[in-house]
Amino acid sequence: MSSRTRLSFTTTLTKANDKLTIQISDPSALSADNLALATWGSSEVLANILHRFTPDFSSTGFPESHTDNVIPVLELGAGTGLVGLSAACVWGVGVVLTDLPPLVGALGANIAMNAQVLGRCGGAAGVGMLDWYSPERMSISNAGSDSSSVSSFSGYESSRARVILAADTVYSEEHPELLVNVVVSRLEKGKEARLIVCYPLRVGYLDHIRDLWARLEGAGLVCGEEGREQIDGSWDEDTPYEWCVWGWGSGE
Template identity: 30%
Template sequence: MKAEECDDDGEIGFLAVLRREDGRSHGEKPEEMGNHSPGDEPEQRHYELGSIGAVLTIRQLPSQGLSFQLWPAASSLVSLLDQNPSLLLASLPTSRRCLPNLNILELGAGTGLVGIAAAAVLGARVTITDMSHVLPNLLFNAQANACAVAARGGVVEVRQLEWGRHEEDAAGLGGASEKDAPAFDLVMASDVVYHDHLFDPLLQTLQFFVTGEVVFVLAHLRRWKKDAVFFRKARKLFEVSVIHTDPPLPGSRVGITVYRFVQKARAAGG
């Protein structure tokens, strides 16, 4: 089924907002956004969401870099969304568990699997973000799964958001007006703690979005000793707790851990 066939009114259940200088319109078709280098054979992965009877199709472009590939923590977080979404929702304050009105931000979305799955399973408005060169493939995957998202009343928006320069990219995120600060209920990410030179920019971005009652959920597979540096720095800024762990993958000594970050309470008079 084509994306255009999802809704009799012509709505396809998502918004695509790219950098203005890209000159692309919102109505471009997947094949027009799906350019890839000669010899770079796309790979498709299918994810069955049993809870809603849908299958997501995600395109990878491995030769284009890490952001164009699927990683274990993303699959783990999608399984958790599908099999036990109440665990994720329970991490939110009671006042923010308003299905189907959740407003979610995904950082470092890569292929977009996690955010698209969240929109489909939770019927949420999800803004999936990454660097500008990643957006065409993100948009391709959002369009390819438009029917599954629209069927649940979800919305997926594709936007640029560069860590450490988040304030420049934040205008209008999540349906906010250009003048208003974005108001998300939940921020999500998977396998984003990887390059140590990005630890501080990521933490700066988290400080901008994860304030008040906003919760950050991170699915992480520990690969390096240096990962501990990120979490040591994070614990100075946020209350960090573990809400889920997966057993180790075959051939691995560690499994996926899902963390919950919330803003540290300020001391009285602080």
């Protein structure tokens, strides 16, 4: 599993190949779930394909209205926050980046470090603590947004999300079940809802990925798009990465 602790990442902002730079603080002293905090290859891949998708956020009412109480984007297992921060900038929406308690401080620092680029792109970001064993409970704080959006996540702790993002979150046999349980608990029920997942196609992970697909389909989700990407040569690996976009079946 390749990772990076470098301090900046270039993310594709538009289909015209415009770029932006996301700054990441040095996370090397932190760890959670027995892994050092770093930016994984799947995160850079997913961050750089978000511009291909155009989710409909028009009815979320964020941040002006809490009428529907829908979080535009929720990132699961955010790590250093590269994917969620990129989503906030690419789509110009509010994103809640969630992970385990030991990582919340670093996520907040990375949100604050990117406050200016978030502001320029019309995005906002908050950080949440979300334990996959208890997905119904989430606490959210705000960091790194301009003054107009600092309080915008207040009241969204029990909300579902229009889009859920997850990069490199399936690397043990328990993860498929846990991830699907969180998605079922937190993904908005509706035709516009989307789950976008990215993971490396390593031999040791293939059974977990098959299990994930089976559980997502069993939960009523349907894969509408999928593809594979090769990470750039600076990562010193040739493992392909797969991404897939899921939505609720016609019964939802």
